[in-house]
Amino acid sequence: MLFGVIGVFISFAVISTGSWYLFPKLGLNLSMRDILAIGVIFSATDSVCTLQVLNQDETPLLYSLVFGEGVVNDATSVVLFRAVQSYNFDRFSPLEDLQIGCNFLYLFSSSCILGIASGLISAYIIKTMYFGRHSTDREIAIMILMAYLSYILAELFYLSGILSVFFCGIVMSHYTWHNVTENSRTTTRHSFATMSFIAETFIFLYVGMDALDLDKWKTTQSSFKESAGLFGSLMCLILLGRAAFVFPLSALSNYSTKSPGAKINLRQMIIIWWAGLMRGAVSIALAFNQFTQGGDAKTSKQATSMVTTINIVLFSTIVFGTATKPLISWLLPPHLRSNYGDSAGLSPKVSLDVDFHMPLLMDTEHDGNGTNDRTVISQILHGLPRPQSIGMLLTAPRSTIHYVWRKFDDAYMRPMFGGRGYVRLMSRRSMDIPEENEDLEDEDQN
Incomplete structure (x- = not known):
């Protein structure tokens, strides 16, 4: 949230201010609405390339920070863009400037509430109404339709559909997904991953084809020098706006964090x-x-703005994306990474299977010997410690809010909306161990 929300506002301020100062000098005179829109447009990031290189078992903290910022950044950018579009620039005054902030808070909170409500309704329907139980088709249909309903309702009420779907997905992964059968879980996991990949591929194909649209290049009246100046200026503003919040907010986070492993x-x-x-x-x-x-x-002006945006997207994706793996290999060589997974002799798939069956914000019940449920499960499966992963960051409460939420979720939310409860027993049936893990256990016993 620190990078994904506050960071967007800092980057938005830097890019908007720089564009307002530099664009007129480069021959592009845009309205204040367009200037602010450009600030939002280039504050939206795409961290897919970095996530494909990082390993969540080797660098759990870094992976969670990059992934968390990526999903929150997109939603925040869309909501801020809606707030800028709804702002009345005819009455530009310091008092009216608060309207952008108020609109942002209204859109953000309303979209979140709508998405959470849709997710909880889907969890309650699947948990209590048995017409879809043990029917993979109906369970998947309910999950897809409820997620789409959150988007449709958000657009109907002029809210953010992306933010609504985002929070609906969080709630459904925490409650609804654990209420369906194992076949439905496997099917939805691969189906949504496939649709996501196809949609992303289609978008980049569209961008590449649109870059060859000669009408846009003919419509823009900017010279090559002016276009290069706009491109270079925006790239510098993106670099500066990114640095303006990553390093200060990271230092602030380190100052407020007591745990050395979380710095x-x-x-x-x-x-x-x-x-x-x-x-x-x-x-x-x-x-x-x-x-x-x-x-x-x-x-x-519109054609120039579109051409510049397409060029920056293509350049940043190809150049920065290609250089991501060598950069990470140079900054984080193998001897600096946490190789707990390799040292323990566990395959990535086994580690992922065990992590996937652990609930969000899982409670850790300690016995008299100081061991907890995660440790016991690991010892049952492999007789070795589990590799470090994102789930390990949530092993114990780090704040009062975290502790209170887990108690509230365990006492009230899960009994009503379902979801996988906290792991409390050691039997194979209750732990719902996958068949692959059962085979591993049998081999260890033999």
Whole structure:
């Protein structure tokens, strides 16, 4: 939340201010609404390339920071973009400036509430109404339709559909997903991953084809020098805006964190900064929404803005994305990473299977010998400690809010909406161990 929300506002302020100062000098005179829209458009990041290189078992803290910022950043950017579009620039005054903040808070909170409500309703339906129980088709249909319903309702009430679906997905993964059968879980996992990959591929194909649209290049009246100046200026503003919040907020986080393992070192700060330099689908979608009518740029200014956006997305994705793996290998060589998974002799798939069956914000009940449920499960499965992963970051409460939420969730939410309860027993049936893990256990016993 620190990088994904506050960071967006800092980056938005830097890019908007720089664009307002530099664009007129480069021959592009845009309205204040367009200037602020550009600030939002280029504050939306795409950290997919970095996530594909990072390993959550080797660098759990870094992976969780990059992943968390990526999902929250996109949702925050869309909500802030809606707030900018709804702002009345005819009455520009310090008092009216608060309208952007108020609109953002209204859209953000309303979209979150709508998404959470949709997710809870889906969990309650699948848990209490047995017409879909043990029917993979019906269970998957309910999950998809309820997620789509949250998006449709958000758009109907002029809220953020992306943010609503995002929070609906969080709630459904915490409650609904654990109420369905194992076949439904496997099917939904692979189905949504496939649809996500196809959608992302289609978007980048569209961007690549749109870059070859000669009409846009003919509509823009900027010279090559002016276009190069706009491109270079925006790239510098993106780099500066990214650095303006990553390093200060990381230092602030380190200052307020007591645990040495939760502190962010300089190498990790650089990787986090680099991970947010790529621009992707959200930037393209917002640019088309702001600078086109029916997919076509009607004026020279709109065409110039669209061409510049497409060039930055292509350049950042190809150049920065290609350099991501060598950079991470240089900053985080193998001897600096946490190789707990390799040292324990566990395969990544086994580690993922065990982690996937652990509930979110899982409670850790300690026995008299100081061991907890996670340790006992690991010893049952393999007789060895589990590798470090993102779930290990939530092993014990780190704040009062975390502790209170887990108690409230265990006492009230799970009994009503279902979901996998906290692991409390050791039997194979109650732990729902996958068949692959059962085979491993049998081999160990033999």
